[in-house]
Amino acid sequence: MRRVNVGTLRLLPLAALVAAVAVLCGCERSGQPGIRLKADPEHFPTLKTVNVDSYVSDSSYTRYRITSPLWLMFEEAREPHWNFPKGLYAVRYDNAMNENGSFTADSATYFSKKKLWRFDSNVRIINISGDKFLTQQLFWDQQAEKFYCDSFIHIERADRIIEGYGFESNQQMTEYQIFHPTGAFPSSDFGAAGQ
Numbered sequence: 001m002r003r004v005n006v007g008t009l010r011l012l013p014l015a016a017l018v019a020a021v022a023v024l025c026g027c028e029r030s031g032q033p034g035i036r037l038k039a040d041p042e043h044f045p046t047l048k049t050v051n052v053d054s055y056v057s058d059s060s061y062t063r064y065r066i067t068s069p070l071w072l073m074f075e076e077a078r079e080p081h082w083n084f085p086k087g088l089y090a091v092r093y094d095n096a097m098n099e100n101g102s103f104t105a106d107s108a109t110y111f112s113k114k115k116l117w118r119f120d121s122n123v124r125i126i127n128i129s130g131d132k133f134l135t136q137q138l139f140w141d142q143q144a145e146k147f148y149c150d151s152f153i154h155i156e157r158a159d160r161i162i163e164g165y166g167f168e169s170n171q172q173m174t175e176y177q178i179f180h181p182t183g184a185f186p187s188s189d190f191g192a193a194g195q
Helices: 006-029 187-194
Strands: 047-058 061-074 081-084 088-093 099-105 107-111 116-126 132-141 146-156 160-170 176-186
Touching: 146 176
Parallel strands: none
Antiparallel strands: 047 061, 061 081, 061 088, 081 107, 088 099, 099 116, 107 116, 116 132, 132 146, 146 160, 160 176
């Protein structure tokens, strides 16, 4: 497995741009014609990475493993963002490298200036307590340290199943509320189906 330092990845578009400018300037000075590229920054990524398999560490411990078939960075767009159009999967680890949560979505977008994530379609989360969350759209505001959505959400806990519209939670998905609940059912009512 290849470990990628996320901080290094953020500098790649800038490093690529500096290298391209140096090459182009060198060509024009030597009498060679320069290459001029006109690319729409809204549709042409500054970086494209396929088959991402990245580990994120904190305080010498591996905390997350993130995988995605495709990662596109649009750092020159009017609203700089990263796009994961083919899905994103993350696993969280404790200090002993045991899995203690997971996250998946069919697509994801990270708005880098706002530090805001938007996850779309089949968003599924398992928190450290084993609670399962299912929704079609979810936002993660890293600055406010919270998850939220206005869409329908289904939560499976050990003791009950809760459903409703509108949701807000802390980053750990351990303290949360549903703004418009539509039902709460003891999980024993569903037998093995609710497990």
